Amino acid sequence: MNLPIYLDNNSTTPMDPRVLESMLPFFNENFGNASSRNHSFGWNAEKAVDDAREQLASLIGSTSKEIIFTSGATEANNLAIKGVYEMYGSQGNHMITVTTEHKAVLDACKKAEKSGAEVTYLSPNEDGLINLDELEAAITDKTILITIMYGNNEIGVIQDIKAISAIAKKNGILFHTDATQAVGKIPVDVLADGIDLMSFTAHKMYGPKGVGALYVRRKNPRVKVTSQMDGGGHERGMRSGTLNVPGIVGFGKACELCQQEMESEATRLSAMRDKLEKELLTIEEAYVNGNAQHRLPHVSNISFKFVEGEGLMMGTKDIAVSSGSACTSASLEPSYVLKSLGLDDELAHSSLRFGLGRFTTEEEVDFAIDHVKTAVNKLREMSPLWEMFQDGIDLKTIEWAEH
Amino acid sequence: MAYSEKVIDHYQNPRNIGKLDKDSKTVGTGLVGAPECGDVMRLQIDVDEATGIIKDAKFKTFGCGSAIASSSLATEWLKGKTVDSAMEIDNMEIVEELALPPVKIHCSVLAEDAIKMAINDYRQKQGLEPIEDDKKHY
Numbered sequence: 001m002n003l004p005i006y007l008d009n010n011s012t013t014p015m016d017p018r019v020l021e022s023m024l025p026f027f028n029e030n031f032g033n034a035s036s037r038n039h040s041f042g043w044n045a046e047k048a049v050d051d052a053r054e055q056l057a058s059l060i061g062s063t064s065k066e067i068i069f070t071s072g073a074t075e076a077n078n079l080a081i082k083g084v085y086e087m088y089g090s091q092g093n094h095m096i097t098v099t100t101e102h103k104a105v106l107d108a109c110k111k112a113e114k115s116g117a118e119v120t121y122l123s124p125n126e127d128g129l130i131n132l133d134e135l136e137a138a139i140t141d142k143t144i145l146i147t148i149m150y151g152n153n154e155i156g157v158i159q160d161i162k163a164i165s166a167i168a169k170k171n172g173i174l175f176h177t178d179a180t181q182a183v184g185k186i187p188v189d190v191l192a193d194g195i196d197l198m199s200f201t202a203h204k205m206y207g208p209k210g211v212g213a214l215y216v217r218r219k220n221p222r223v224k225v226t227s228q229m230d231g232g233g234h235e236r237g238m239r240s241g242t243l244n245v246p247g248i249v250g251f252g253k254a255c256e257l258c259q260q261e262m263e264s265e266a267t268r269l270s271a272m273r274d275k276l277e278k279e280l281l282t283i284e285e286a287y288v289n290g291n292a293q294h295r296l297p298h299v300s301n302i303s304f305k306f307v308e309g310e311g312l313m314m315g316t317k318d319i320a321v322s323s324g325s326a327c328t329s330a331s332l333e334p335s336y337v338l339k340s341l342g343l344d345d346e347l348a349h350s351s352l353r354f355g356l357g358r359f360t361t362e363e364e365v366d367f368a369i370d371h372v373k374t375a376v377n378k379l380r381e382m383s384p385l386w387e388m389f390q391d392g393i394d395l396k397t398i399e400w401a402e403h
Numbered sequence: 404m405a406y407s408e409k410v411i412d413h414y415q416n417p418r419n420i421g422k423l424d425k426d427s428k429t430v431g432t433g434l435v436g437a438p439e440c441g442d443v444m445r446l447q448i449d450v451d452e453a454t455g456i457i458k459d460a461k462f463k464t465f466g467c468g469s470a471i472a473s474s475s476l477a478t479e480w481l482k483g484k485t486v487d488s489a490m491e492i493d494n495m496e497i498v499e500e501l502a503l504p505p506v507k508i509h510c511s512v513l514a515e516d517a518i519k520m521a522i523n524d525y526r527q528k529q530g531l532e533p534i535e536d537d538k539k540h541y
Contacts, residue, residue, distance in 0.1 A: 046499075091414075098493075100418045292422055306465065307465070308441050308442070308465050308466050308467060309441070310441070310466075310467035310468065310469075311414075311466060311467050311470075311471060312466040314406065314414060314467070344437045344439070345439045346439055347443075349441055362522040364428040371534075379465075381420065382417060382420050382463055382464055382465075382471060383437060383443075383463060383464070384434070384441055384443055384463040384464065384465055385465045386465075387422065387463060395438060400436065400437035400438070400443070401434065401436065401437070401516070401520070
């Protein structure tokens, strides 16, 4: 077992060696431009891209023509939101999203607001799920897009996508979902789920970084987005730029592997995740963030009360996890996702996100359990707040000498 | 971010963790910071009334590695010092000793404040005026 142990698979995943192998010929032997129509170099590249497109489509239940390759999910989210706003702006300027979305969605919405869009940001319930009645109530006759993520990157909560898309459809509104964390991990089917636009990316599913895709529905309804990158008119005019052939080939292979192994892998991962969680919850005053039932199989986000986040990260340096706190400076900024769930700053700071993956072993999970328990206990021994809690003192009654 | 070796050493082997009897006449307690700011430091001294020398010092800290190290170091420095010379400890000495980066200077400030608060708590118990400090942060 090599240290540190990688348990941050929501940030990115290591590439599967089978994916790497599939990509290699497309860096040198088959280096052609997929848009070159006059020679075999181009035809070979185009064939490889077509095959990959089929592999992506097969994983998400779409047709290959509905796949628009991008540089990643951030670009796909930008293309979906700004592209819909520009394409359908004459029909209305209102969009609906949620405060727990990824920054790529929130900031694309903010950018659209600067050019006249009106955006409603729904707050989720404290378990991370949105209230469907609130969604319906937010719809106006100007609403053109609902954009709500499939599975959350920080807490893993899976929204009721079918119900959301039904609401969108009933009101004649397009539905986009950022499915970056869900595709390849759980069954996602754009037809059954009623999705009109969907962003996803290769590097969260054991593929390469720098390549992603936007699914754009072609039938019932036929959806169009205004391009955000102009040039040679690639990808049906929606995203110009020479295709990243090796990346796309790797993305395709990654999708194929996820499709083949999803069921057994989800079972394996959720068993390990549940073990990790069960063990860590034996620590007093430890809480799971987000709905524990409607959740991705490989994610767990836990807050440990009375220890401070950065100190906890320092104490858990043999495992690579993500903290709910981005505090590298005096101005501590706890995770906006956890704050949206109503967690106070203190609990948001002292949370750890565990993201298990294809290469995570049982042995590593066992190590992580011991490592975190040791760190939390050690920090609590040093923590005046823990001592006060144990003495039955309500911390809210103390007058703090704040800085 | 990278921590200095001294910070890591204090974090891994904190000196003088613990608690003194806050009701004792010879014990001074300083509690600074706030949970929602991410730092709470409690620093205590036990003073020999005859000599004015600090016999013992204990701390508990909720905070990052630099906050833990700052308070751990402070207790080391306090032991054996007279109360009057302890009052002279400046946060920048802590910054230098632990090689704290600019974003962590507030940890040393917190430690200095905790020292002064503890000393003044002791002085008040002894019927002495608290020492006003123009550098007071809390």
